[in-house]
Structures are given as C-alpha cells and as structure tokens.
Amino acid sequence: MVSQASTELTPAGQRLLDAASALFYRRGIRAVGVEAIAEAAGTTKKTLYDRFGSKDALVALYLGRRFERSRAFTAAYLDEHAPDPGPERVLAVYDALAEWQHEDERGCAFVNAYAEIGGTEHPGVAVIRAENEWIRALYTRLVTEAGLRDLEDADEVGLRLTLLHEGALVTMTAGGVRDAIARARATAADLLELALGA
Amino acid sequence: MVSQASTELTPAGQRLLDAASALFYRRGIRAVGVEAIAEAAGTTKKTLYDRFGSKDALVALYLGRRFERSRAFTAAYLDEHAPDPGPERVLAVYDALAEWQHEDERGCAFVNAYAEIGGTEHPGVAVIRAENEWIRALYTRLVTEAGLRDLEDADEVGLRLTLLHEGALVTMTAGGVRDAIARARATAADLLELALGA
DNA sequence: ATGTAACCATACCGGTCGGTATACTGTCAG
DNA sequence: CTGACAGTATACCGACCGGTATGGTTACAT
CATH class of the missing domain: 1.10.357 (Tetracycline Repressor; domain 2)
Structure with a gap:
C-alpha cells in the first residue's frame, strides 16, 4: 500500500492529470477539450493519449x-x-x-x-x-x-x-x-x- | 396575465422548445447540438435561429x-x-x-x-x-x-x-x-x- | 395585389472536437 | 551499442459545433 496510482504516473502524465482535474472541476467536463488540457500541462495531445488512452479514461x-x-x-x-x-x-x-x-x-x-x-x-x-x-x-x-x-x-x-x-x-x-x-x-x-x- | 411566454410561440417554435427541453434535460446542455434539436422538432436550424436568436437564449x-x-x-x-x-x-x-x-x-x-x-x-x-x-x-x-x-x-x-x-x-x-x-x-x-x- | 411573417431546404462559414500519424530528441538499462 | 521508453513538435483526420446566407413556398392581412 505504499505506492498509489497517482505515484506511478510519469512527470508529464502527472502534469496532465493535475491540469485536467483543475479544468474539469472549474469549467466542466465537456467544456474542456483535450487540446486545452495538454497546453495547460505544457505538453501535447500525443503524450496525453500515450498515457491515458482516451478523454473518458482521463475523466x-x-x-x-x-x-x-x-x-x-x-x-x-x-x-x-x-x-x-x-x-x-x-x-x-x-x-x-x-x-x-x-x-x-x-x-x-x-x-x-x-x-x-x-x-x-x-x-x-x-x-x-x-x-x-x-x-x-x-x-x-x-x-x-x-x-x-x-x-x-x-x-x-x-x-x-x-x-x-x-x-x-x-x-x-x-x-x-x-x-x-x-x-x-x-x-x-x-x-x-x-x-x-x- | 392571461397569455404566457410559451403561448406566444409559433407552432414550429413551440416544437423546437419542447424538443430542446426534453433533450437538454435528458442528455445535458452541451451534449445537445442545435442541429439535433431542429431535427427532433421536425424543422431546421434556420427556424430555430429565427425564433430564438441563439442556443443560449433557448437554454x-x-x-x-x-x-x-x-x-x-x-x-x-x-x-x-x-x-x-x-x-x-x-x-x-x-x-x-x-x-x-x-x-x-x-x-x-x-x-x-x-x-x-x-x-x-x-x-x-x-x-x-x-x-x-x-x-x-x-x-x-x-x-x-x-x-x-x-x-x-x-x-x-x-x-x-x-x-x-x-x-x-x-x-x-x-x-x-x-x-x-x-x-x-x-x-x-x-x-x-x-x-x-x- | 402586395407585403409580410412563418416555414422548409440546403449549403456554407470558421472553429473546435476527440483522436491518430509521423518524425525527431533525450535518457537510461541491458 | 542498442533498444525501449518518455517526451516534444506538428500536421492531419472526419465529424461536429454554433451560427449565417440564399432561396423558395405557403397563408393571411392590408
């Protein structure tokens, strides 16, 4: 029970999840596009899909x-x-x-x-x-x-x-x-x- | 106080508002496009915008x-x-x-x-x-x-x-x-x- | 007869959607 | 040395978004 799911993420993955969390909570899920998430995390859609597979999974x-x-x-x-x-x-x-x-x-x-x-x-x-x-x-x-x-x-x-x-x-x-x-x-x-x- | 706002709508306008209401409630606002609303009401986007001006106003x-x-x-x-x-x-x-x-x-x-x-x-x-x-x-x-x-x-x-x-x-x-x-x-x-x- | 409001049909606009493809850099373990 | 992996950058895909434009058909009131 030492490691958590969030701990296993790569740095860019962590930044993406953090950015997505803030944006989803503040503006809503459908209102936030994957492009905006990637930009807020200082990375690209490519990395987002490499890490999480889909927007639904990220949500x-x-x-x-x-x-x-x-x-x-x-x-x-x-x-x-x-x-x-x-x-x-x-x-x-x-x-x-x-x-x-x-x-x-x-x-x-x-x-x-x-x-x-x-x-x-x-x-x-x-x-x-x-x-x-x-x-x-x-x-x-x-x-x-x-x-x-x-x-x-x-x-x-x-x-x-x-x-x-x-x-x-x-x-x-x-x-x-x-x-x-x-x-x-x-x-x-x-x-x-x-x-x-x- | 005899007439209500909804009474003043034209037939197609009424159908549009009815269809929009059902779709917005059941699926959410952002999830429903104006095209789908017009189609459900048996009319067109043109009529929707003639009657209501914008999606926000319809909402x-x-x-x-x-x-x-x-x-x-x-x-x-x-x-x-x-x-x-x-x-x-x-x-x-x-x-x-x-x-x-x-x-x-x-x-x-x-x-x-x-x-x-x-x-x-x-x-x-x-x-x-x-x-x-x-x-x-x-x-x-x-x-x-x-x-x-x-x-x-x-x-x-x-x-x-x-x-x-x-x-x-x-x-x-x-x-x-x-x-x-x-x-x-x-x-x-x-x-x-x-x-x-x- | 003419104007006007309501309506239908269709095509179009720029922009964004979620998702994919290609190609190149850096790091690090075997 | 060589993969394998994480990352960046960019271009692209078809589909859909909200919204507009054009054009034509009814019906009805003046």
Missing part, C-alpha cells in the same frame, strides 16, 4: 483521484479535530466539508460530473456512485460509534445526514447560500440529539 | 419554462392534496416533488444545468438562482402559515427543509437511493415536530 481518473483525496482529507480532519467517538465526531464531517470546499465555489465534483455523464456508460459513473455511497457509509459508521447501536436506526440517520450533506453543497453553489454547510451542521446536530437522546 | 427559455411549470404543478398539488395550513401542507411539497420526478430519473434540471453553466455569464444562471430561492421561500412561507410565526425561526426551518429537498434529488440520482425523497419527507416531519412542538 474517470480525475474523479477517482479526487475521491481518494477527499477520503484522505476527511479522515485526517476527523482524527485531528474529533478523535473520539460521539456526536462531535459526526458533526466534524461537516466542518471537514466546509474546509475542503473552502473557496472552491464549484460544489461537489461528483454531483457536477453526474449532471454531465449520468445515464451514460461513461467509466466515471461508477466512481460517482462509489463516492456517494462512501459518504453515506461514513455517516452511518460514525453514528453507530456515537452510540446508536441499532443497525436500522443508524442506517436511517446516516442517510438523513447524507441528505443534509449533499443538500448543503447544492444550496451553497446553485442557491448562493454561503453558510449552507454550517446550517446543515446545525440541523444535523438537532437530528443527532433526537436520535441519541438529549 | 434560458427552457429553464424559465420548466421553472414556471414546476411552480404551477406544486401549487396545484398542494391545493388539491393539502389545502389547509399546517405541517401536512409543508410535507406535501415532498410528495409533489416525488410525483413531479416520477420516473424522470435525471433529478433537478436546475442543479444539472448549474453544473454546466455555473460560474459563467450564461443567461440561464439567473433562472437557476431564482428557482432555488423560490423553493426556499415556499418552505418558509408554508412553515410560517403552519404556525411558526417567528420570522427568524421560519427562515431557519425553511432553509433546513430546502437542504433536505435538494439533498434528496441528488442522493436519488447520483447516489442511487430510490426512496430518497420519502426519506427526506420523514426527516422533515421530525424537524417540523421539533420546531412546532409535539
């Missing part, structure tokens, strides 16, 4: 690596700011999200990508689904560890916290509500108190 | 008309299924959403569109923002009528219900949770009970 890699990164970021944030099981550790996920989003302003990369490639057979669709399920599983696990031992209850609360999580991202960007994540956190706190007992 | 009209329709649908649904003020009328918005989404499977048109045109100066961005604010205002109003007279509290609960609303759509599509809207409704019920008193 899937972009999503996969972003998923990896957000997982690592969240895990590190939780361990640093709320290492002990309990409601505070659950709510810290929203804090991690706020920190992750920061001044990015473009919301959830996976939701945005799904708007463009959802319903197709694009290789990135599976990554999107996996990310969404991971968020849900994370909340469910943390809620269980916080004391909600009943599996069915934990599942239900985990989903509810996920609804707030995703809703906050959408309402923040498309809705223009700056503090949507903080409001979702407050709502989640109420739900947790309700589920775990005062 | 904005698509979003605007969908906003109009969803507003009318929701209002009619509420009046039919929950005509009296109270928590049930608030929760009926989720029922209306489930009915509206039905077997559409592509989630919120505005969230999807924002993923493609957000951050640009596209004329459709304003429509997206307006739709999102309307949802929030609707929940806030219904909550107030349900008995939450304090303006600040109503604002807060209205936003929370919006988070669940948007989160449900995203979790249903990108997350693959079929009954996400029903789960959002159940969560909203708990929040309302909390806010209005048992």
Whole structure:
C-alpha cells in the first residue's frame, strides 16, 4: 500500500492529470477539450493519449483521484479535530466539508460530473456512485460509534445526514447560500440529539 | 396575465422548445447540438435561429419554462392534496416533488444545468438562482402559515427543509437511493415536530 | 395585389472536437 | 551499442459545433 496510482504516473502524465482535474472541476467536463488540457500541462495531445488512452479514461481518473483525496482529507480532519467517538465526531464531517470546499465555489465534483455523464456508460459513473455511497457509509459508521447501536436506526440517520450533506453543497453553489454547510451542521446536530437522546 | 411566454410561440417554435427541453434535460446542455434539436422538432436550424436568436437564449427559455411549470404543478398539488395550513401542507411539497420526478430519473434540471453553466455569464444562471430561492421561500412561507410565526425561526426551518429537498434529488440520482425523497419527507416531519412542538 | 411573417431546404462559414500519424530528441538499462 | 521508453513538435483526420446566407413556398392581412 505504499505506492498509489497517482505515484506511478510519469512527470508529464502527472502534469496532465493535475491540469485536467483543475479544468474539469472549474469549467466542466465537456467544456474542456483535450487540446486545452495538454497546453495547460505544457505538453501535447500525443503524450496525453500515450498515457491515458482516451478523454473518458482521463475523466474517470480525475474523479477517482479526487475521491481518494477527499477520503484522505476527511479522515485526517476527523482524527485531528474529533478523535473520539460521539456526536462531535459526526458533526466534524461537516466542518471537514466546509474546509475542503473552502473557496472552491464549484460544489461537489461528483454531483457536477453526474449532471454531465449520468445515464451514460461513461467509466466515471461508477466512481460517482462509489463516492456517494462512501459518504453515506461514513455517516452511518460514525453514528453507530456515537452510540446508536441499532443497525436500522443508524442506517436511517446516516442517510438523513447524507441528505443534509449533499443538500448543503447544492444550496451553497446553485442557491448562493454561503453558510449552507454550517446550517446543515446545525440541523444535523438537532437530528443527532433526537436520535441519541438529549 | 392571461397569455404566457410559451403561448406566444409559433407552432414550429413551440416544437423546437419542447424538443430542446426534453433533450437538454435528458442528455445535458452541451451534449445537445442545435442541429439535433431542429431535427427532433421536425424543422431546421434556420427556424430555430429565427425564433430564438441563439442556443443560449433557448437554454434560458427552457429553464424559465420548466421553472414556471414546476411552480404551477406544486401549487396545484398542494391545493388539491393539502389545502389547509399546517405541517401536512409543508410535507406535501415532498410528495409533489416525488410525483413531479416520477420516473424522470435525471433529478433537478436546475442543479444539472448549474453544473454546466455555473460560474459563467450564461443567461440561464439567473433562472437557476431564482428557482432555488423560490423553493426556499415556499418552505418558509408554508412553515410560517403552519404556525411558526417567528420570522427568524421560519427562515431557519425553511432553509433546513430546502437542504433536505435538494439533498434528496441528488442522493436519488447520483447516489442511487430510490426512496430518497420519502426519506427526506420523514426527516422533515421530525424537524417540523421539533420546531412546532409535539 | 402586395407585403409580410412563418416555414422548409440546403449549403456554407470558421472553429473546435476527440483522436491518430509521423518524425525527431533525450535518457537510461541491458 | 542498442533498444525501449518518455517526451516534444506538428500536421492531419472526419465529424461536429454554433451560427449565417440564399432561396423558395405557403397563408393571411392590408
């Protein structure tokens, strides 16, 4: 587990993936051409296709690596700011999200990508689904560890916290509500108190 | 207020807007070319540009008309299924959403569109923002009528219900949770009970 | 009768799309 | 020394993009 997929890339390959990630996230997938990616990476289309084979594969890699990164970021944030099981550790996920989003302003990369490639057979669709399920599983696990031992209850609360999580991202960007994540956190706190007992 | 914007369209114009709406919603905005729209409407690009001037204008009209329709649908649904003020009328918005989404499977048109045109100066961005604010205002109003007279509290609960609303759509599509809207409704019920008193 | 708006058909514009081909340089391991 | 590989540079492919131009056919109002 020492080497990661991103580590195995050649220098030009890494630059291409970095440039593609930034452009895809900021402007959308279809809006960004391979030529622009190659130019931003200071290389050529030839190298891009030698390394990744197709634009679709590059998109899937972009999503996969972003998923990896957000997982690592969240895990590190939780361990640093709320290492002990309990409601505070659950709510810290929203804090991690706020920190992750920061001044990015473009919301959830996976939701945005799904708007463009959802319903197709694009290789990135599976990554999107996996990310969404991971968020849900994370909340469910943390809620269980916080004391909600009943599996069915934990599942239900985990989903509810996920609804707030995703809703906050959408309402923040498309809705223009700056503090949507903080409001979702407050709502989640109420739900947790309700589920775990005062 | 008798005539609507859509009523003023010529027959070919109407067909074009209908075809464009279906294609944009199902496949995305950038994925659909004007040629395909004209062909689906049984007409030509010439007519499309004579009627709408540009693809961007057609997109904005698509979003605007969908906003109009969803507003009318929701209002009619509420009046039919929950005509009296109270928590049930608030929760009926989720029922209306489930009915509206039905077997559409592509989630919120505005969230999807924002993923493609957000951050640009596209004329459709304003429509997206307006739709999102309307949802929030609707929940806030219904909550107030349900008995939450304090303006600040109503604002807060209205936003929370919006988070669940948007989160449900995203979790249903990108997350693959079929009954996400029903789960959002159940969560909203708990929040309302909390806010209005048992 | 004349004008005008709506429409259809077709060809065209410059530009960009994703993807491929050719050819040359540098590096480094066998 | 010799491949093999990573890289650069550039030209090219057919297809499609949004948008325009030309020209002709109806129908209808003045």
